[in-house]
Amino acid sequence: MAALEVDDVAVTFGGLAALTSVDLVAEAGAVTGLIGPNGAGKTTLFNVICGLQRARRGRVQLDGRDVTGARTFNRARLGLARTFQRLEVFGSLTTRENLLVAAEMQRNGRDPHAVAQEILEEVGLTEYADAHVDSIPTGLARLVELGRALATDPKVLLLDEPSSGLDESETTAFGELLLRLAERGLAVLLVEHDVELVMRVCSQIYVLDFGEIIASGPPDSIRRSSAVQAAYLGTPVAAHASGNGSAS
Amino acid sequence: MDWNKLLELTIYGVALASIYAIAASGLVVTYTTSGIFNFAHGAIGMLMAFTYWQVRVQWGLPTWLSLLIVLGFVAPFTGAVIERTLIRNLRAAPLAVTLVVTAALMVGLMGVATVLWPPDQSRSLPAFFTGKTVSIGSTIVTYQQLLTIGLAVLLAILLKALFTWTRTGIAMRAVVDSRDLVALNGGRPVMLSTLSWALGAMLAGLAGILLASGPIGIGLVIEALTLVVINAYAAALFGRLRSIPLTFVGALIIGLAQQYTVGYSITKNAFFNTQIVPVVPYLLLFVALLLMPEGRLRGAQLVHAIKIRVPSLRTSVIWSGVLVLGGWVVAELVTGTNLTTISKGLAIGIIMLSLVPLTGYAGQISLCQMTFAGIGAFAMSRVASSGTTVGFGSLGIGNGSPLGLLAAFVLAAAVGALIALPAIRLQGLYLALATMAFAVIMSSAFFEGGAIFGTGSTDAGAVQRPDFGMFSLSSNGAYLVFLSVVFGLVAIGVLALRRGPFGRRLLALRDSPAAVATLGGSPTRTKLLVFSLSAGLAGLGGALYGGVDRNVTPGQFSFFGPPGSLAVFVLAVVGGVATVTGPLIGGQLLLLVPVFFTWLGTKLKTDLTPYAQVLFGLAGIGLGRNPGGAVVEISTRFRALVSGRMPRETEMEANGPPIEALLVPGSPLGAPIAESQLLELDALLDLEEVSGLGRA
Amino acid sequence: MTGPTPGSVARAGTVGGGPERPPVLELRQVRAAYGRIEVLRGVDLAVPEGAVVALLGRNGAGKTTTLNVISGQLPATHGSVMLAGRRVDGASADQLARLGVCTVPEGRGVFPNLTVHENLRLFTYRGVALDQVEAETFARFPRLQARRKQLAGTLSGGEQQMLALARALTTRPAVLLLDELSMGLAPIVVEELYAQVAKIATEGISVLVVEQFARTVLAVADLAAVMHHGAIHHVGRPDAIMDQLSDAYLGNLS
Ligand SMILES: Nc1ncnc2c1ncn2[C@@H]1O[C@H](COP(=O)(O)OP(=O)(O)OP(=O)(O)O)[C@@H](O)[C@H]1O
Ligand SMILES: Nc1ncnc2c1ncn2[C@@H]1O[C@H](COP(=O)(O)OP(=O)(O)OP(=O)(O)O)[C@@H](O)[C@H]1O
């Protein structure tokens, strides 16, 4: 039984279809990638999964439990956590308080302060523990959001472009963090435009285009898929890494 | 069916609706272009109507010239000045602050009008086209009615066109989203905002003049003119404060509903006619709000939250002790009505404390705290008395049973939860307006109905002081000390709340409800809890407030007061609603300032009440500059003084000196470039041949 | 500090074209602060005509702040900003925008409560007709055409970024300031956009790009500057900077 299963989800806005029959599975203990062109419907799918957007059709299951009609906070209590593409941090609270708010909503008997401290160290934010979040750089604020999601002790973690605003070294470190999380048994669903990162950490990748899954499989097969290259990647990715230094 | 009557009522209704539509569209103009709901809109209209009277009647200028002077010059100028001095400072200010500043402005302008045009003289405006009428069937319609309806339709079309089809109109709307981005798009945010407020004031002025003159006119009465525009709020909400055509429809509904309910006494029930009919617009406002489609959970918004250090438990206990000591000293030194005034101020302070978790932490606004206070006083009067009382009987537990206080808290909290259930899904401004409507409706239909606190000299308004047996609270001094103790305890509790999980969650909810939900918290439940808690505290405060005079009157629990829910909210925010000292100061200000002005007035043998109103307005204006409230401002300056540093700018002003300052010749950055130089530069830089730069 | 660059094509026939033309954009010892916190501590930077200059640096180095100063959104507390050899640090953001300094800010570059069409309408401030603006935008980003009447705030993240960038591509600016252009965009779109930026530069427009993704931007830049702690630390050819980056900037890794 998969940690997260999405069946035949469809969403329309006005007349435009944002998602048409999407199926997707995210297994525990792995990072699953979800990539696709802009406006393909990735964020919309996240909103459907966590209950912020109602689907016209389809089913969402967490650990085999149907949560299609459930309210957002009830899904969260079943172990679903997410971050947002457009930051949704609690700006008037400090980093530590952001984590505390999340930890305090759990009823797992753990001391919220201990959880917060542990996560501060894990995501590397101890230096900013007592800074108000609206005054720290965007990239780090994304880490606050990640930490906050982790503080709910989730089973399924949805990450919407978490690496934007991070520089290369931070991105590398971030990738390692994701792998560590997966090792711990989390199901991570990652939306990212940094293809290098996606290819490095994901075991399974779904490609969404115009609201439809056009390809899925392990990184290598995605990299080689001509449909994916045409819709999303452009020139083969390998050329990207070495294609520098020459001015036009 | 009397068709003539129907026709007549309909025409009257449509004409009235047209004035509402004009007023409401002015409200929509300022809201869509600055994001600020202008409580003072009616007051501006009132001021313009009086100015028009001055020019037209007093100075005897011709109608067209008077209109030109007032609507073409005075009104836009007033709007522009308000924008430049007040509104500009409210960029990204919390909603509570923007509401308070404009509400204070409203009171201030009413004071100004009273000073300039003392109400001891009766004034009236001639109707337009006096005597000219046409008849439709047997109904006589005046030219002014036709003019009003025509103007309203024309303005609706013109405004719709301005905001959808012209670049300037679109840029005016864009300013709300981001001033910086407007500038990056070559627009001048400063000018655009000024323009919007000038336009808004013009529309307010037009509505005011139309209301004050002619057949459906309500005459030149300061309060009536100011408040009738509140009826237009409901109209604007039918258009969700955005759509001009829907606003027009809303205005029609309200105008007609009002005329029909007045015209046809639907029931012979006197209570219905005197207590319900006058609040029909508010009922419609309430309904319009409840019918509003449920928005998605709001995400984060760019709002400057003022960060305030939260005192520790030890500190708050110590300061509460100091407060009680202070209360004791005052009780020893002060006597008579001054003592009871201070006591009332402290009780109002407790009611204001109820706003700290709700507004200060969770960012929600309630404009009906005095309603809850009244419910608390009601509970106290019924539970803790032994005598007979009109309506609802008495539990007769005994004179002054402390259970009365518990009952006050519980009943108010329950009513709070009940009203919150339908209204709580509303966000921000809409919740604020729903509570306002609730306050007005409750005041008319519940408190003033006679069954609650009587209509006059009956003992129905009697509220007992709690009686704890061992210490007697029957002396006014003892009661003041008791009030200080309660204030201290509630303050300690409120601060403890802020330091704990619930307080954190309230702040989180203010920042991003969507994020709270995805973390497993129910935004609705949290809001319901805090709203209900706040109502309960207000109820407790109300019961204690009633005990000061051992008697209450319905007017005290109305929206406008005194003291009234509006003033309680305004002064709590002016004091500093995210702190517990703010309510202490706010409560005293609310009670002591009028007393001071009355005292001074008798010394000087003039009525100083209008000046008190102006002062109230200035307090709000001060808030616009220091959105944290008086306490935050004072403590920041004090700390700066102690540490020997310059006072730090508040966060709102942290963006450094205004650009204009740099344009002053001889500024440290050297000579600024002149427009002609800009054009020259233009030629130098411009590679494509694009014209019209640097001007536009 | 900045030598001749491969990309700065000498162009004939422009106004006052002497051999010693000043850089189109130049910053001299610029300092700036938010409140009391100084963020820029003496920035020197020059963008020659028709060149693409990449401004790199870690999170919080002050790149966005630099752009804010150039675009007139934040006053400098010291130093000067020159356009075509003339000081402009007293000019307001809207004056500079009308002059042709086009800034695409980091994130939130659209008006969320206006429709796509209304957003485009505001791009006409440089005198390019609305029809033209729309035609060029929709040609470049066909996705936006079907969403003409949609509120910009409900567009996907990438679509919003496209809309914001349309201003740079349709208003015929003289100087282009781009903050994190690639943020939230699919690789194929980023690649196309950079090709576009390079093409714009050959038409004589000077471009200053701020990026985190060093590699993509270095492929089209003529010059690169690395910012650290509010000052420029290295300036040089992209390939040289790339090497330094691997040492100094990537070397900081964990
Ligand atoms: N509230 C809405 N109303 C109308 N259309 C919407 C709404 N929300 C999203 N859309 C449209 O649905 C499509 C999918 O949007 P979504 O945000 O899911 O894309 P995405 O895959 O996350 O893209 P990106 O990578 O650019 O973030 C977009 O074309 C967007 O314009
Ligand atoms: N409005 C502000 N008020 C106070 N400090 C700010 C503000 N904006 C930025 N800062 C601070 O100024 C410093 C420089 O910020 P800036 O945004 O210029 O960095 P950046 O190089 O663009 O970083 P990033 O890569 O994260 O965009 C940071 O330390 C940041 O925290």
Ligand SMILES: [Mg+2]
């Ligand atoms: Mg997205």
Ligand SMILES: [Mg+2]
């Ligand atoms: Mg930046």
